[in-house]
Amino acid sequence: MNKTFGTAARWLLVLPYIGLLWPPFYNSREPALFGFPFFYWYQLLWVPITAVLIWIAYRSVRDGE
Amino acid sequence: MGSDINVTALSVFIFFFVLVTIMGFIAARWRKPETLAHIDEWGLGGRSFGTWITWFLVGGDFYTAYTVIAVPALVYTVGAYGFFALPYTIIVYPFVFMVMPVLWKRAKEFGYVTAADVVHGQYGSRGLELAVAVTGVIATMPYIALQLVGMTAVLKALGLHGELPLAIAFIVLALYTYSAGLRAPALIAFVKDIMIYIVVIAAVALIPSKLGGYANVFNATDAAFQAKGSGSLLLGPHQYVAYATLALGSALAAFMYPHTLTGIFASNSGRTIRKNAVLLPAYTLLLGLLALLGYMGHAAGLKLDSANDVVPVLFKTLFSGWFSGFAFAAIAIGALVPAAVMSIGAANLFTRNFWKAYVDPAVSPAGEAKVAKITSLIVKVGALLVILFLPTQFALDLQLLGGIWILQTLPALVFGLYTGWFRAPGLLTGWFVGFFGGTYLVWDAGWKPLHAVTIGGASFTVYTGLLALAANIVVAVIVNLLAPARSARKAPMSYRW
Numbered sequence: 001m002n003k004t005f006g007t008a009a010r011w012l013l014v015l016p017y018i019g020l021l022w023p024p025f026y027n028s029r030e031p032a033l034f035g036f037p038f039f040y041w042y043q044l045l046w047v048p049i050t051a052v053l054i055w056i057a058y059r060s061v062r063d064g065e
Numbered sequence: 066m067g068s069d070i071n072v073t074a075l076s077v078f079i080f081f082f083v084l085v086t087i088m089g090f091i092a093a094r095w096r097k098p099e100t101l102a103h104i105d106e107w108g109l110g111g112r113s114f115g116t117w118i119t120w121f122l123v124g125g126d127f128y129t130a131y132t133v134i135a136v137p138a139l140v141y142t143v144g145a146y147g148f149f150a151l152p153y154t155i156i157v158y159p160f161v162f163m164v165m166p167v168l169w170k171r172a173k174e175f176g177y178v179t180a181a182d183v184v185h186g187q188y189g190s191r192g193l194e195l196a197v198a199v200t201g202v203i204a205t206m207p208y209i210a211l212q213l214v215g216m217t218a219v220l221k222a223l224g225l226h227g228e229l230p231l232a233i234a235f236i237v238l239a240l241y242t243y244s245a246g247l248r249a250p251a252l253i254a255f256v257k258d259i260m261i262y263i264v265v266i267a268a269v270a271l272i273p274s275k276l277g278g279y280a281n282v283f284n285a286t287d288a289a290f291q292a293k294g295s296g297s298l299l300l301g302p303h304q305y306v307a308y309a310t311l312a313l314g315s316a317l318a319a320f321m322y323p324h325t326l327t328g329i330f331a332s333n334s335g336r337t338i339r340k341n342a343v344l345l346p347a348y349t350l351l352l353g354l355l356a357l358l359g360y361m362g363h364a365a366g367l368k369l370d371s372a373n374d375v376v377p378v379l380f381k382t383l384f385s386g387w388f389s390g391f392a393f394a395a396i397a398i399g400a401l402v403p404a405a406v407m408s409i410g411a412a413n414l415f416t417r418n419f420w421k422a423y424v425d426p427a428v429s430p431a432g433e434a435k436v437a438k439i440t441s442l443i444v445k446v447g448a449l450l451v452i453l454f455l456p457t458q459f460a461l462d463l464q465l466l467g468g469i470w471i472l473q474t475l476p477a478l479v480f481g482l483y484t485g486w487f488r489a490p491g492l493l494t495g496w497f498v499g500f501f502g503g504t505y506l507v508w509d510a511g512w513k514p515l516h517a518v519t520i521g522g523a524s525f526t527v528y529t530g531l532l533a534l535a536a537n538i539v540v541a542v543i544v545n546l547l548a549p550a551r552s553a554r555k556a557p558m559s560y561r562w
Contacts, residue, residue: 013159020152021309027145027300035280039299043151044353050155051346054162058339 009060016050070224074381077390078223078397081260082234085253085398089241092248104178104433107246108413109331112173116340118251123328123341124348125254126407127319128154130215130400131208133261133355138372141359144286144296146304148356149311154349157316162342165320166335167482173330179410180326180478181418187481190489191422196496197474198418201323202444204471205411207463208322209448212400212407214373214457219393222377228453234397235404239445242405243438247331250405257402260395262351267388268361268380269354275383276364282357285364303526307515310528318472318530323410324403404445412440462512466504469514469530473499473537491545499537503529 020043029037036044093101101107114122132150139147168183177183180201185194213231220230241249273279283298290296300308319325332338355376362375365382369375376396380389416437421428428436451460477492506516506529516529 010163013162016156016159017313020156021313023300023305023308024302027305029299032280035278035283037283037298039145040148040353040357043148043155044350046152046155047346047350047353050158051343054158054339054346055343057162058343061336061339 009057012053013057015053016046019046019049071381071386071390073386074390074393075223075225077387078394081256081391081394081398085256085401086237086241088252088256089237089245089249092241092252093245095245095248095252100431101244101246102431102434104413104416104430104437105176107434108178108409108416108437109327110247110251112331113333114251114331114337115333116337116344119328119332119337119341120344121254121258122247122251122331122406123325124345125250125257125399126324126328126403127345128348128352128399129208129212129403130219130396131211132352133396133399134215134218134373134376135211136352136356137359137362137376138374139359140356141362141375142296142372144290144298145300146308147359148353149308149315150356151349151353152309152312153315153319154352155346156312157319158342158346160316161320161345162339164479164482165329165342166338168326168478169329169332169335169338171482178330179323179414179417180321180474181414184474184477184481185418185422188477188487188489188492190493193477193489193493193496194418194422196493196500197477198414200470200474200496200500201414202411204467205323205407206444206448206451207460207467208324209404209407209445210451210460211464212404213448213452214460216397216400217452218371218373218377219396222374222381223390223393231452232449234401235445235449238401238405239408239442242408242441242445246434246438247327247406247409250402250409251331253398253405254402257395257398260391261399264392264395265351265354268358268392272358272361272365272379272383276361282360282364285366286360289363306525306527310531311514314472314528314531314534315468317475317534318468321471321474321478322407323414324407327406327410327413404448408441408444408448409437411444412437415440415444465512465514466507469503469507469533470500472530472534473503475534476538476541487541487545488548490548491541491543494544495537495539495541498540499533502536503533506532 026042027039029039031038033041096113105111136147136150171177171183175186177186179198181194181198184197185191216234217231273282276282287298290298320329329338358376358379362379365379367375367378367382369378377393380392384392416433420436421433425432473496476487476495480487507514510516510529514529515526516532518525518527518532
């Protein structure tokens with residue numbers, strides 16, 4: 001894995017901030033999912049998404065500290 | 066609330082409490098250190114914790130009993146607004162991933178035990194070191210006291226009133242922390258987290274089926290909010306900025322606390338910390354589901370004396386005696402783990418940045434461990450006295466200030482990892498402005514953590530901690546530009562991935 005990929009992967013970590021720090025975007029009841037209003041399941045969905053994004057960044061970091 | 070004691074629930078509770086007490090004392094022998102009479106061993110578990118132990122330890126001290134009790138309580142009371150804890154505990158991890166391995170490396174290379182050690186090493190300023198250390202200790206004390214608030218709510222639901230049960234629990238905690246140091250909460254965290262996971266999974270799977278499904282939980286909550294005329298399932302437009310800034314500010318503050326940093330410093334490599342940034346969000350899923358227990362309280366039609374009782378009463382109402390006893394034990398043990406790590410973090414600060422700096426600079430590692438052990442006892446007794454003799458509201462207000470205070474140590478602790486430009490006078494002035502300015506704004510707003518800001522005619526409600534941090538950084542930059550450089554400092558060692 002080259003350095004460019006590593007840097008690009010780290011930029012992925014900005015996405016959760018964009019996705020979560022703009023509440024007007026997700027402050028609605030519809031579309032609901034399994035009875036959960038959008039506001040709730042959208043934010044819960046960011047938990048696995050963020051874990052995956054950090055994992056990609058983690059994979060791009062070489063073994064050295 | 067019934068004050069009658071359910072014998073089954075109490076028996077299960079006591080069984081698990083005794084179990085972790087025994088584990089706490091065994092922990093001194095766990096992972097066999099050559100000696101516990103060294104602050105690296107007592108206070109950081111020998112910096113040897115791998116991915117799994119770090120996951121349990123950091124998860125165990127970051128997601129506290131207070132989270133289990135207070136987040137659902139807030140969501141129960143105000144609705145969507147209280148849910149900011151969810152984005153907060155998501156966006157904290159990219160930050161942990163980027164910053165904490167660099168901080169860990171610096172600490173490991175130079176043998177630093179506390180945040181204030183790192184700052185002293187970087188800037189060579191006793192004043193800045195003291196500011197960071199004192200901030201850490203006073204931000205932690207009310208946090209420990211709030212663990213006791215969580216435990217009190219559980220004991221109350223078990224029918225145990227009065228101060229004696231709480232005092233017993235705390236003395237037990239104090240003794241095994243004293244003997245085993247960080248190894249005790251690290252070992253107990255395994256039991257605590259597995260118990261909490263069982264409780265939460267059972268709760269989110271079973272409670273909605275008893276209450277007619279999640280759609281019904283949300284509808285019942287909506288109806289309850291409209292009936293009482295406050296709280297809502299969605300944010301009001303005036304809450305957007307408050308919600309986002311509370312989430313961001315809390316995320317930046319979270320890993321400045323002595324207890325979370327202790328968990329970081331105790332891990333065995335930067336890689337372990339990065340891996341944990343991938344794995345720790347599992348707890349966040351738990352937190353989001355726990356928060357929804359507040360809504361389940363509405364759906365179950367609970368009548369409560371205090372919103373803090375929502376989770377305990379919900380379990381007591383919907384589950385059999387043995388399972389509620391299990392759940393209460395999980396929450397109470399969930400208070401002990403972070404309380405132990407917090408007292409260790411505070412004790413490390415006192416020992417390294419006050420005792421060693423001012424009282425006995427020639428103190429041996431064994432002497433440091435001894436001072437830290439005794440300090441950890443004093444810290445816990447202090448927190449117990451706070452909760453016994455001061456109104457709970459006072460602890461809550463202090464905790465709220467604690468978050469704002471600890472955030473003001475971020476520039477001093479983090480900026481130096483990346484640049485050698487800042488110098489101590491600027492950072493110290495910035496800290497001073499952020500710390501006291503933030504405190505003033507909170508006091509001025511009637512002990513609320515939010516402040517109205519008007520920009521170009523539009524008014525926003527912003528988290529005071531973030532405002533204070535902005536002022537802190539601006540002042541630090543200005544003073545740094547104006548103050549003459551005494552000598553060119555050497556650039557910090559290059560940080561590499």
